[in-house]
Amino acid sequence: MTTSSLTRRRFTAGLAGTALLTALTACGGSGDDTADGASDQGGAGGWTYTDGRGVTLELDAMPTRIAAFADYALVLLSYGITPVAVFGRTDVASDPRFAEHDLSDVAIVGNAYGEIDLEALATAAPELIITGIYPTDREGTLDTEGVLYAFADLEQQGQIEKIAPVAAVVVGGAGLEVIEALVELSEAVGADPAAIASAKTGFETARDALTAACEARPEIELTRLYADASGIYLVKTADEPVTQMYAEFGVRLTTLVTDGDFYWDIYSWENAADMMTGDVLLLSDEGFQQADMEAQPTFADDPALVAGQVVVWPNGVMSYAYQAAQMTALAETITTAQDVVPG
Amino acid sequence: MTSDAPPRTPSRTAPPPTPAVGGPPTAGQALSRTGVAALVVLGAVAVSLLLGSNAIGPGAVLERLLHPALDEGAIVWGSRVPRTVLGLLVGAALGIAGAVMQGQTRNPLADPGIFGVSAGASLAVVLGVYVAGVTSVLGILWMSFLGAVVASVAVFAIAALGRSLSSPVPLAIAGTAVTALLTAITSFLVLTDQSTLAAYRIWVVGSLSGRTLEGIGPAIVMALAGLVLAAANIRSLDMLALGGELAQGLGENILRARLVGLGAITLLTASAVALSGPIGFIGLTAPHIARAMVGAGHGRLLPAAGLVGAGVLLLSDVIGRLIGGTGEVSVGVVLTVLGGIVFVMIVRRSRMAAL
Numbered sequence: 001m002t003t004s005s006l007t008r009r010r011f012t013a014g015l016a017g018t019a020l021l022t023a024l025t026a027c028g029g030s031g032d033d034t035a036d037g038a039s040d041q042g043g044a045g046g047w048t049y050t051d052g053r054g055v056t057l058e059l060d061a062m063p064t065r066i067a068a069f070a071d072y073a074l075v076l077l078s079y080g081i082t083p084v085a086v087f088g089r090t091d092v093a094s095d096p097r098f099a100e101h102d103l104s105d106v107a108i109v110g111n112a113y114g115e116i117d118l119e120a121l122a123t124a125a126p127e128l129i130i131t132g133i134y135p136t137d138r139e140g141t142l143d144t145e146g147v148l149y150a151f152a153d154l155e156q157q158g159q160i161e162k163i164a165p166v167a168a169v170v171v172g173g174a175g176l177e178v179i180e181a182l183v184e185l186s187e188a189v190g191a192d193p194a195a196i197a198s199a200k201t202g203f204e205t206a207r208d209a210l211t212a213a214c215e216a217r218p219e220i221e222l223t224r225l226y227a228d229a230s231g232i233y234l235v236k237t238a239d240e241p242v243t244q245m246y247a248e249f250g251v252r253l254t255t256l257v258t259d260g261d262f263y264w265d266i267y268s269w270e271n272a273a274d275m276m277t278g279d280v281l282l283l284s285d286e287g288f289q290q291a292d293m294e295a296q297p298t299f300a301d302d303p304a305l306v307a308g309q310v311v312v313w314p315n316g317v318m319s320y321a322y323q324a325a326q327m328t329a330l331a332e333t334i335t336t337a338q339d340v341v342p343g
Numbered sequence: 344m345t346s347d348a349p350p351r352t353p354s355r356t357a358p359p360p361t362p363a364v365g366g367p368p369t370a371g372q373a374l375s376r377t378g379v380a381a382l383v384v385l386g387a388v389a390v391s392l393l394l395g396s397n398a399i400g401p402g403a404v405l406e407r408l409l410h411p412a413l414d415e416g417a418i419v420w421g422s423r424v425p426r427t428v429l430g431l432l433v434g435a436a437l438g439i440a441g442a443v444m445q446g447q448t449r450n451p452l453a454d455p456g457i458f459g460v461s462a463g464a465s466l467a468v469v470l471g472v473y474v475a476g477v478t479s480v481l482g483i484l485w486m487s488f489l490g491a492v493v494a495s496v497a498v499f500a501i502a503a504l505g506r507s508l509s510s511p512v513p514l515a516i517a518g519t520a521v522t523a524l525l526t527a528i529t530s531f532l533v534l535t536d537q538s539t540l541a542a543y544r545i546w547v548v549g550s551l552s553g554r555t556l557e558g559i560g561p562a563i564v565m566a567l568a569g570l571v572l573a574a575a576n577i578r579s580l581d582m583l584a585l586g587g588e589l590a591q592g593l594g595e596n597i598l599r600a601r602l603v604g605l606g607a608i609t610l611l612t613a614s615a616v617a618l619s620g621p622i623g624f625i626g627l628t629a630p631h632i633a634r635a636m637v638g639a640g641h642g643r644l645l646p647a648a649g650l651v652g653a654g655v656l657l658l659s660d661v662i663g664r665l666i667g668g669t670g671e672v673s674v675g676v677v678l679t680v681l682g683g684i685v686f687v688m689i690v691r692r693s694r695m696a697a698l
């Protein structure tokens with residue numbers, strides 16, 4: 001419980017008292033000369049930021065050279081900040097989510113999970129590195145001793161922390177809180193609040209349209225899933241920030257079990273029939289795709305699959321603009337979908 | 344005086360006597376034990392059909408087996424039958440390939456991957472997906488077969504160019520080098536192009552679940568050809584067990600023996616790997632279990648290794664289905680845990696030395 005209240009108030013702009021209090025933990029967290037430099041300067045000119053873990057980062061001035069994991073780099077880009085380096089879990093150059101952004105001045109320093117080219121990252125000379133941390137349970141417990149998301153192991157994390165201090169964004173709990181945390185972080189590194197406010201207006205318009213679409217078609221159920229040879233991974237609506245947010249806005253998402261395993265329930269191919277309650281499949285862009293699903297005899301008669309109602313759904317980017325576009329697409333899907341599963 | 348005094352503690356310097364567990368099994372023992380292994384495989388087939396992560400009763404399974412039209416959700420005919428057939432074929436092929444490999448190299452730690460077969464198959468699948476856009480099961484089958492053949496021919500050529508083939512060492516070194524090179528190229532391609540390699544990513548996680556029987560025809564033909572070569576290699580394997588030089592002295596044609604053995608390993612492994620993706624531990628442990636049962640003579644060892652491979656793979660798959668709740672634990676994970684335990688037990692029995 002304390003952890004989640006901590007994550008809610010993670011940005012402590014101007015709270016000198018908090019900064020002083022957490023400076024000790026910051027030394028433990030980043031543990032290099034950056035923290036020392038900041039304390040030498042002290043006072044008004046310095047930049048501090050407390051990340052999702054509660055670790056306070058201190059720099060002499062606001063960092064302008066940012067390196068980030070792809071999902072958060074996309075958030076920065078959508079708020080007008082171009083990072084100097086990006087590392088992704090998949091190939092960044094061909095990632096469709098980057099299609100609308102110009103990456104010519106961005107160093108791509110990683111294209112697979114944990115495979116980060118440290119030399120290239122150091123050459124890009126970032127002043128701040130942004131990655132994520134996922135809770136380990138639905139209470140929001142953070143394993144702050146463990147390795148952060150996107151890093152291979154603690155050894156690599158230590159090397160990355162020597163290049164620049166690392167800020168970790170909590171990707172868990174309510175989707176809106178994740179969006180807001182990233183807004184705070186983006187503003188802390190210089191994003192224009194007016195541009196963000198205008199993006200938020202667009203987001204709210206799309207949200208209202210989505211809610212209206214759901215109210216018009218309450219019978220349409222969407223299933224967010226990933227599949228591979230071992231079976232189907234059904235995302236638990238309340239455990240994943242994006243689905244949590246959509247559900248909050250009125251989207252009916254397949255929710256069969258709310259307790260038990262965190263984040264998703266796994267259905268072997270033999271048990272696939274147990275989760276075939278949705279009218280539309282929101283299928284992860286990784287793992288099995290539509291043709292692979294159709295080749296599975298135990299899933300071939302899924303009504304949504306038979307009706308061809310399969311939408312490839314990549315990992316969500318938690319920015320107002322990106323989510324506005326996603327929700328507009330979702331509203332369109334819900335409005336046009338056939339109700340193939342009665343009830 | 345002191346020399347006559349009995350030692351207070353048992354001497355630690357003398358090696359413990361080798362446990363004389365009746366010596367190598369007799370022909371009758373070997374035959375009956377092979378029969379037991381065959382019965383275990385039959386039992387494993389029955390269990391594999393009857394038990395799964397979906398708890399439909401045995402009666403319902405039998406009914407669905409007899410009347411495919413009643414097989415609602417295709418659980419029996421769409422999931423259990425294919426994975427049982429795959430388990431039999433893949434387990435037997437890997438078990439026999441492992442036995443031939445260990446005999447050829449006289450290395451108890453050799454598995455079918457040591458000659459670059461698996462690495463070659465992986466690279467060819469990646470190239471097929473990457474260059475030619477292959478995504479069909481059949482396409483992947485042919486690519487992995489082609490890669491396995493090319494890799495083993497390369498390994499053989501490198502070893503044959505260098506030194507005499509009577510020692511298994513050049514083959515093992517060439518195999519290790521080629522495996523390292525091919526694996527490096529595969530990793531490079533996989534890391535540089537994440538998005539287009541989805542078909543490879545699905546294949547490379549060895550599994551009996553989620554696979555279809557598409558392409559099983561060519562794979563069976565391949566496996567049968569490998570089986571014929573393995574049978575033809577039995578006498579040579581027994582000779583090679585005496586050491587390459589001695590076998591040569593006894594009139595064994597080493598080049599022919601190596602070629603036939605390599606052909607058997609390549610065909611058997613390629614057919615297995617093409618169907619299920621790479622599955623570890625079977626090729627390594629099945630021959631050891633079989634050797635403990637029927638002795639080191641390859642005439643008895645190869646059939647026993649095939650039966651043990653099929654039985655162990657099927658039973659491991661069934662265990663994985665039963666311990667994952669509504670999901671399943673992958674057969675690779677079960678094999679690693681189970682195979683590790685069995686391997687330690689086998690190693691603790693000194694029979695392994697009788698390779």
